[in-house]
Amino acid sequence: MATYKKRGYKPKKEKVVKEVEETFDETQSTTAEVFNNLDEAANKSEQWIEKNNKPLFYGLVAIAVVILGYLAYTKYVAEPTERQASNELAYPRNFFDQAGTSAGVVADSLYNLGLEGGDGKYGFVDIADSFSGTKAGNLANYYAGISYLKMKKYSEAIEYLSNFESDDEILGPTALGAIGDAFADINQPKEALEYYEKAANKKDNQFTTPLFLFKAGQVAMELKEYSKAESFFSKIKEKYSTTDQGRDIEKYINGAKYAQ
Template sequence: MADKSRTSFTSSSQHAHHTPQSFFERLEIFYLQQARIINIVGVVIILLIGGYFGYKYLYLAPRNKRAASMIFKAQQYFGMDSLQKALNGDGNNYGFLQVIKRYGDTKVGHLAKYYAGVCYLRMGKYQEAIPYLKSFHPKDKVVQAEDYGLLGDAYMELGKTDEGIAYYKKAAYYNPNDLFTPFYLKRAALACEKAGRVQEAISLYQEIKTKYPLSAEGRDIDKYLARLGVVQD
């Protein structure tokens, strides 16, 4: 009786394994049943991919090229320190603000935001500089650190010391290196002194002394520590 049961089970299993519906046949049946949904999804994916490449290469690329030709004169004025013309143009050529308005969605338009922020900063219009500097997010870490440092300068000039310190620290730690990190650490420390945050200033000065002793800031850092009552051996 047991043998008969075992034989029956084996026979049943083999029959199930050799079913006429293969994997591909089942796939075909599934497709026929869901054809409308599958086709819609496929079309949507194709449209999304095509739209992305079309937007990038047929729309943005030509706009970026036009923006590059229009920002050229503004960059020249910037180099000459003719900041008003760099910002607003000269009547015949675009300034950074016009480039941003027309081509702000391009790489060149994005760069124009940085230039505009620096122009306002140099002109003493610190509040106007901040939104442009904040909206600039370069891929280059050194440039991004510099942007944070400029924001620190703007906030310090506005008397917003806490914000200034925060941005100086961001500039120092965003891309640690022997050149810029001690520079911004020192600016942060000086700002801390101004704000009465003496222990924090000492800590920052000591960080420069310990980690960046050969930097320009590190070579004379002892005198800054000494004036805060920290005597070095």
């Protein structure tokens, strides 16, 4: 029986091997290119570092000097100064506290001692000036401002209270409200209203907020800004009805409403 072979038949193995080889060569080429690029980038980085090693070194030294200088300043200057200022503040605060329970000439004398100091001790004015960058120096501005306000020295009160900065729940709004009081006492109601509003908005609590909303409402009535006054009084009714200002607030709301 005769056998025959198909004409033109060739095994496919050679083609597959060739394709694999071509793919391998391409992949190998791409990988080599990536490594070459990485080597080139590394070489450039090394060259740049070698070229700029002195500026880099001096820059690091400068940063280290700044950090160490700050730490040294904090430990050996700022902290001791803060402690000294705090200790100095105790002397005039004693007179301030005594003045708060006194009246008339006696109270004014005590406030003045607190402001000016004595027996080689600093008063609030000196502490605020000499320790201006400390917490105690900042607090001295508050005590000085309130002292001047109690003594009816309004321009000095406004000056020192304006230099006081605080986010404290009570002291922050109280200082702003005290500036409002000073302007009210020298018959500058527009400025007084401005600071009463600032004081009312500084912090939200049951003590300072309704107090300064009420004062703002009263000054707004004086300025014949009745709708604004009504909004102040209404806010007290809505949010602070149980406070001293909230108990009879309805009559103030009606007063502002029917004055319009």
